[in-house]
Amino acid sequence: MTAEQIEKCYEEIAHQISAMIPEEWTTAKLYAESWPGYTTIYFYYDSADNTLPILNLNIPDLFSVDPDDFLLQKRLLRRTVLALQQMFSEQDMETWTNFTLILNHDGTFKAEYGYEDLKELDPGEKREAWKVKYGIEYKR
Structure with missing residues (x-):
């Protein structure tokens, strides 16, 4: 695995996150967890209008976004994040x-x-601890 490959993967993840957010935003915080038989990936983003952070899973309910297109984007993001993990594995x-x-x-x-x-x-406890660690206040 080269630094160049990792950098390219980071850029692709960043592009995919940006493409999923239907409004101006300032910061996005992605969490991925994966081991054989289990994967979860989600992100929160801060809207440029200074509202509370928005969970990516709520985007289709909050905005006029095609749910099928959004699902495809979620799957693509998942594949890219897992490809990053695979790079680590392949290089021992x-x-x-x-x-x-x-x-x-x-x-x-x-x-x-x-x-x-x-x-x-517990997945819920992990999410709450992660949100606290990264300063995500979420009330939606």
Whole structure:
């Protein structure tokens, strides 16, 4: 795995997130968790109009977005994130179990990987802990 391949994957994830957001935004925070038999991927974004963060899964309900097109975009994002994880595996690097990408509208980003075994933890509790860690206040 080369740094160039990883960079390209980050760029593709950033492009896909941006394409899914139907309004001006400032920051998006993606969480992915994956191990054999389980995958979850979602993101919250901050609207430029300073409302509370919006969960990507709520976009079709909040905006005039074609639900079928949105589902295709979600699947594409999932494939790209999992391709990033596969790059680690193919290069005999420690394969992450969770991944956070903090993306700013100007294209700058920060990526963080976790390697702990998350199988026994409650998904809701993990999401809440992640939201607290990354300062996501969500009330929708």
